[in-house]
Amino acid sequence: MEYELLSQLRQQNPVVLNISNFVTVQDVANGLNALGASPIMSQEIKETAAMVDIAQAVQLNLGAFTQTEVAHLRQMGITANQAQRPVVLDPVAVGAIAYRLQVAQQLLQEMHVNIIRGNAGEIAALGGFAWQSQGIDAGQGAGDLIEIAQTTAQRFHCVVILSGATDIVTDGQRVTEIYNGTPMLAVHVGSGDMLSSVTAAFAAVQSEDYYEAARMATLTFGTCGQLVMQHQPDCGPGSFLPAFLDQLYQIQVEELQQMADFQEVRS
Amino acid sequence: MEYELLSQLRQQNPVVLNISNFVTVQDVANGLNALGASPIMSQEIKETAAMVDIAQAVQLNLGAFTQTEVAHLRQMGITANQAQRPVVLDPVAVGAIAYRLQVAQQLLQEMHVNIIRGNAGEIAALGGFAWQSQGIDAGQGAGDLIEIAQTTAQRFHCVVILSGATDIVTDGQRVTEIYNGTPMLAVHVGSGDMLSSVTAAFAAVQSEDYYEAARMATLTFGTCGQLVMQHQPDCGPGSFLPAFLDQLYQIQVEELQQMADFQEVRS
Amino acid sequence: MEYELLSQLRQQNPVVLNISNFVTVQDVANGLNALGASPIMSQEIKETAAMVDIAQAVQLNLGAFTQTEVAHLRQMGITANQAQRPVVLDPVAVGAIAYRLQVAQQLLQEMHVNIIRGNAGEIAALGGFAWQSQGIDAGQGAGDLIEIAQTTAQRFHCVVILSGATDIVTDGQRVTEIYNGTPMLAVHVGSGDMLSSVTAAFAAVQSEDYYEAARMATLTFGTCGQLVMQHQPDCGPGSFLPAFLDQLYQIQVEELQQMADFQEVRS
Numbered sequence: 001m002e003y004e005l006l007s008q009l010r011q012q013n014p015v016v017l018n019i020s021n022f023v024t025v026q027d028v029a030n031g032l033n034a035l036g037a038s039p040i041m042s043q044e045i046k047e048t049a050a051m052v053d054i055a056q057a058v059q060l061n062l063g064a065f066t067q068t069e070v071a072h073l074r075q076m077g078i079t080a081n082q083a084q085r086p087v088v089l090d091p092v093a094v095g096a097i098a099y100r101l102q103v104a105q106q107l108l109q110e111m112h113v114n115i116i117r118g119n120a121g122e123i124a125a126l127g128g129f130a131w132q133s134q135g136i137d138a139g140q141g142a143g144d145l146i147e148i149a150q151t152t153a154q155r156f157h158c159v160v161i162l163s164g165a166t167d168i169v170t171d172g173q174r175v176t177e178i179y180n181g182t183p184m185l186a187v188h189v190g191s192g193d194m195l196s197s198v199t200a201a202f203a204a205v206q207s208e209d210y211y212e213a214a215r216m217a218t219l220t221f222g223t224c225g226q227l228v229m230q231h232q233p234d235c236g237p238g239s240f241l242p243a244f245l246d247q248l249y250q251i252q253v254e255e256l257q258q259m260a261d262f263q264e265v266r267s
Numbered sequence: 268m269e270y271e272l273l274s275q276l277r278q279q280n281p282v283v284l285n286i287s288n289f290v291t292v293q294d295v296a297n298g299l300n301a302l303g304a305s306p307i308m309s310q311e312i313k314e315t316a317a318m319v320d321i322a323q324a325v326q327l328n329l330g331a332f333t334q335t336e337v338a339h340l341r342q343m344g345i346t347a348n349q350a351q352r353p354v355v356l357d358p359v360a361v362g363a364i365a366y367r368l369q370v371a372q373q374l375l376q377e378m379h380v381n382i383i384r385g386n387a388g389e390i391a392a393l394g395g396f397a398w399q400s401q402g403i404d405a406g407q408g409a410g411d412l413i414e415i416a417q418t419t420a421q422r423f424h425c426v427v428i429l430s431g432a433t434d435i436v437t438d439g440q441r442v443t444e445i446y447n448g449t450p451m452l453a454v455h456v457g458s459g460d461m462l463s464s465v466t467a468a469f470a471a472v473q474s475e476d477y478y479e480a481a482r483m484a485t486l487t488f489g490t491c492g493q494l495v496m497q498h499q500p501d502c503g504p505g506s507f508l509p510a511f512l513d514q515l516y517q518i519q520v521e522e523l524q525q526m527a528d529f530q531e532v533r534s
Numbered sequence: 535m536e537y538e539l540l541s542q543l544r545q546q547n548p549v550v551l552n553i554s555n556f557v558t559v560q561d562v563a564n565g566l567n568a569l570g571a572s573p574i575m576s577q578e579i580k581e582t583a584a585m586v587d588i589a590q591a592v593q594l595n596l597g598a599f600t601q602t603e604v605a606h607l608r609q610m611g612i613t614a615n616q617a618q619r620p621v622v623l624d625p626v627a628v629g630a631i632a633y634r635l636q637v638a639q640q641l642l643q644e645m646h647v648n649i650i651r652g653n654a655g656e657i658a659a660l661g662g663f664a665w666q667s668q669g670i671d672a673g674q675g676a677g678d679l680i681e682i683a684q685t686t687a688q689r690f691h692c693v694v695i696l697s698g699a700t701d702i703v704t705d706g707q708r709v710t711e712i713y714n715g716t717p718m719l720a721v722h723v724g725s726g727d728m729l730s731s732v733t734a735a736f737a738a739v740q741s742e743d744y745y746e747a748a749r750m751a752t753l754t755f756g757t758c759g760q761l762v763m764q765h766q767p768d769c770g771p772g773s774f775l776p777a778f779l780d781q782l783y784q785i786q787v788e789e790l791q792q793m794a795d796f797q798e799v800r801s
Binding site for chain 3: 505
């Protein structure tokens with residue numbers, strides 16, 4: 001695990017450009033800022049080239065799903081590919097809404113995405129597995145989650161983060177299970193969106209191996225959540241967010257190393 | 268009072284679909300999630316049928332008021348009617364802006380709404396009463412609030428929740444006054460929007476009598492606010508929100524029963 | 535310093551109309567409400583005249599930057615000029631994106647703005663100074679900040695608030711440096727947007743001298759931030775926001791007078 005990426009992130013303060021859905025956009029901005037990155041958001045397609053130019057990584061969140069936004073997502077992704085900026089995709093609710101899955105598949109043909117981050121329902125849908133999502137939540141399904149994550153990663157030649165009770169990170173070959181975390185992250189709406197943008201921030205400082213970037217993002221995020229609940233065991237989902245942002249701000253490499261709980265399942 | 272609806276809500280985890288205004292959308296999502304429902308938001312009219320299909324209730328918030336959004340509100344409401352999903356309407360600022368009142372009246376002709384939730388100024392405007400609203404706030408007016416709520420409920424054949432220092436819930440005939448609450452709810456922007464979506468969650472699990480759903484939503488919401496201020500009397504409007512979300516998450520049926528402070532004015 | 539403006543603001547509860555960007559809009563609404571003003575937001579151009587009519591001040595935030603929003607910003611500003619409502623402009627990221635600077639300059643030709651509030655990078659860009667902004671952050675640059683603020687104020691015949699470690703307020707002639715504040719304000723995304731709307735609230739109650747309104751807004755805002763960190767020195771950026779909103783709600787004239795730390799550099 002490349003723990004030093006956290007220090008590099010804070011030193012480099014990368015600009016992370018987001019097309020972020022309107023529900024969780026403020027959490028995404030605050031999460032990036034707390035961790036040590038510099039968030040910027042765009043809603044106007046005419047700004048795409050200028051925005052990508054000043055950014056070191058791009059996060060595309062499919063919770064933003066008007067037709068205008070989909071056109072913007074498309075142009076942003078293609079522009080980021082041309083400019084060689086890492087692209088993280090968060091396929092919100094593609095497991096629940098057929099129309100979203102169809103648009104996501106189309107986008108994935110038109111651009112190359114370096115990292116996809118979603119819950120089991122979303123990653124399963126992209127990988128072509130049967131799954132019963134529940135709205136924006138993962139829902140229920142059968143099937144081996146590692147196989148689902150690997151297959152999806154292989155299909156799109158990218159790294160996949162499958163978020164859940166255990167997080168799975170894979171580039172199609174290598175697989176790491178990360179156990180740090182807390183169920184409270186799933187109660188707060190927007191945790192996943194924050195992780196996707198935090199992943200983009202790590203990708204900005206480790207562009208040679210996005211698997212390592214994705215692992216560190218997931219480990220840092222889960223550990224911060226775990227620390228909050230360790231310090232305040234009675235914390236509810238409302239108090240969780242401010243405490244979690246504080247943790248993103250305060251977490252140090254040494255603390256990460258001590259807390260880290262993961263396993264390289266395949267290397 | 269059907270206290271058990273709270274347990275049913277948590278057991279069933281209903282998907283509540285919202286067209287929610289961009290100011291308070293994250294509070295709405297977090298409030299639903301904290302209570303035990305599953306929020307989903309939409310901004311794209313093409314998704315309407317698929318979204319309504321996976322939802323157990325629909326909340327339409329008129330704070331979302333671009334022409335595109337009004338078209339979306341219309342289609343969402345009509346689709347929900349056809350699919351027999353309960354519809355809750357929050358007529359934000361119709362008491363202050365004539366154009367909004369006009370659009371709201373038009374929408375209420377085109378769809379059937381099961382529950383309307385607003386402040387005195389908004390409910391009065393829909394009922395045709397004179398009132399002086401102050402922007403998004405209730406403002407000042409003369410007139411008996413029970414009469415205003417009942418008349419509006421009768422006019423639109425629906426349940427009305429008139430939020431205020433005392434909340435009034437009526438189906439046009441039956442009337443309940445609910446005294447649980449705290450003035451701090453009015454200081455935090457978006458409390459009303461949260462209550463509207465929480466009402467939709469209760470309507471999802473009590474579709475045979477929306478009056479009961481509306482009463483339980485209002486009682487639960489007010490009691491949670493009251494509990495926050497009881498536990499932290501010096502709480503300001505910033506600390507209030509996280510503590511309130513915690514309460515929505517933690518509140519139990521027994522606590523509600525003990526705290527409940529209401530009167531059936533007409534039955 | 536006209537400390538009594540704070541009491542007047544709370545007594546008059548002015549309606550402040552905002553075109554606010556979707557990232558920070560909820561903070562803006564909550565900040566205004568906590569302080570004692572009444573926020574209202576608009577996204578629909580057809581509502582412009584009615585909205586301006588019920589408002590006592592207007593805040594235009596260029597973080598809202600779709601073409602539709604720019605058209606709306608234009609009409610809102612011009613309508614506010616005609617109706618003699620004070621206009622505060624927040625030129626988000628004009629220092630980083632050439633397209634935004636161009637649009638901002640165009641808007642400033644078409645309307646009169648009473649107060650511009652931005653960081654060094656944004657104010658420098660409007661004043662025609664060389665500066666290296668970092669996304670939405672101020673970035674680095676050479677040059678005397680007082681000269682930059684004064685030149686920009688003179689160019690647009692308005693008051694300028696240049697936010698930074700030391701805040702500078704100027705009407706082109708008079709200059710005040712305000713030292714109250716905390717670096718934590720810069721870590722929380724949306725602090726600047728909140729200050730811009732709070733400035734509009736003060737302008738609503740002191741329309742004869744916007745320099746005084748801008749000074750009091752800046753002093754109140756910075757002092758509230760400073761008080762939070764004084765009370766909770768270990769506060770992170772997540773806990774900061776709720777505590778800061780509480781302070782905006784609780785701050786009294788006497789406390790401001792005791793804490794005030796500023797200097798009239800030129801009078």
